[in-house]
Amino acid sequence: MSIRSKRKEEHLVLAQTFFQSEKANSFDQLHLLRPALPETKVDLAAIKTTMFGKEINAPFFINAMTGGSPKSLTINKELGKIANQTKMGLALGSASILVKEHAQLDSFLVAREANPDGVIIANVNAKTAPKDAQKIVDELQADALQIHLNTVQEIAMPEGERDFHWLDNLKNLRQEITVPIIIKEVGFGLDQATIRLLKNEGFEWFDVAGSGGTNFAQIENARNQNDLSYLEDLGLPTVIAAMMAQKEEVNLIVSGGVRNPLDVFKGLCLGGQYVGISNVFLQAMEQNSPEFLLQMIQNWQHELAGLLAIYGQKDLTNLTSIKQYFDLPLQDLIMQLS
Ligand code: FNR
Numbered sequence: 001m002s003i004r005s006k007r008k009e010e011h012l013v014l015a016q017t018f019f020q021s022e023k024a025n026s027f028d029q030l031h032l033l034r035p036a037l038p039e040t041k042v043d044l045a046a047i048k049t050t051m052f053g054k055e056i057n058a059p060f061f062i063n064a065m066t067g068g069s070p071k072s073l074t075i076n077k078e079l080g081k082i083a084n085q086t087k088m089g090l091a092l093g094s095a096s097i098l099v100k101e102h103a104q105l106d107s108f109l110v111a112r113e114a115n116p117d118g119v120i121i122a123n124v125n126a127k128t129a130p131k132d133a134q135k136i137v138d139e140l141q142a143d144a145l146q147i148h149l150n151t152v153q154e155i156a157m158p159e160g161e162r163d164f165h166w167l168d169n170l171k172n173l174r175q176e177i178t179v180p181i182i183i184k185e186v187g188f189g190l191d192q193a194t195i196r197l198l199k200n201e202g203f204e205w206f207d208v209a210g211s212g213g214t215n216f217a218q219i220e221n222a223r224n225q226n227d228l229s230y231l232e233d234l235g236l237p238t239v240i241a242a243m244m245a246q247k248e249e250v251n252l253i254v255s256g257g258v259r260n261p262l263d264v265f266k267g268l269c270l271g272g273q274y275v276g277i278s279n280v281f282l283q284a285m286e287q288n289s290p291e292f293l294l295q296m297i298q299n300w301q302h303e304l305a306g307l308l309a310i311y312g313q314k315d316l317t318n319l320t321s322i323k324q325y326f327d328l329p330l331q332d333l334i335m336q337l338s
Pocket of ligand 1: 011012015063064065066092093094123146147148184185186187209212213214255256257258276277278279280282
């Protein structure tokens with residue numbers, strides 16, 4: 001197995017080792033004011049929406065994880081089937097490996113084959129050449145392309161990148177890629193200044209991928225001889241990252257540490273057009289079965305419709321107007337960063 005495939009397999013093992021389903025995070029410190037008499041009813045049609053021009057059943061999706069290794073192939077095939085059955089978006093893990101190891105294509109393509117008409121989002125790193133990224137988009141018939149910014153992860157990674165001059169390549173990618181581009185982090189959060197900088201370069205979609213869930217400093221540190229555990233606290237909590245990002249009036253995706261349908265709902269109330277979930281879904285499948293994950297996602301769709309009814313909403317159009325209030329530690333951080 002190549003070093004890149006082996007790394008993905010190690011990430012999968014460690015993502016499971018460190019997974020804590022109930023870990024507290026910034027979503028716990030955000031609250032929403034609820035009308036006691038909402039005059040609504042639970043309606044699955046209320047959460048239906050579109051994603052990159054295709055209809056989806058709910059505004060949450062499976063965010064980038066796997067591809068490029070044997071275990072990834074099995075996982076992507078199952079995730080593709082589930083995305084198809086639940087009519088939800090699916091982002092695949094970084095396909096930059098295909099530039100050097102094209103034989104790994106099948107481990108990504110299985111998801112598209114299992115979900116021929118649904119939303120598939122490809123993912124590459126920020127230094128992938130535009131022609132290579134476009135080839136990946138074409139081969140996967142991707143509806144959008146995520147580009148991940150992951151400096152903390154790279155530094156924590158023993159074999160990681162050490163040169164972060166990425167902007168010129170990002171500008172070239174923006175000019176040449178034919179599908180919408182989403183700039184995302186990998187669990188340390190996008191800051192407002194970076195979003196503004198990239199917005200000024202013409203980028204439109206941003207997934208904050210904040211801290212509170214999967215911690216790649218922790219995962220990489222377990223693969224590293226040196227102790228870099230101090231990097232684990234560098235993340236910007238998802239709720240704060242989303243609030244700052246919202247000020248830039250960009251197309252926003254909220255992700256990082258989403259554990260349940262209430263976190264999804266809060267992500268939408270923070271201005272997310274979609275909410276992304278990675279490890280919670282992966283572990284539901286890995287620690288149980290694909291059938292378990294399928295049922296869980298169907299439950300989440302019903303429960304999200306239930307939350308809309310509780311909060312007096314008939315559809316997804318007005319969620320940012322719901323009154324939000326915060327526990328003091330979070331409020332303090334928000335004030336310091338505003
Ligand atoms: C990831 N993530 C990720 N992100 C990315 O942009 N490209 C990738 O290849 C991967 N690979 C990957 C593998 C595994 C096993 C996990 C768990 C995660 C990061 C992911 O998309 C997300 O940003 C973070 O995991 C935070 O979300 P959760 O896990 O807290 O919901």
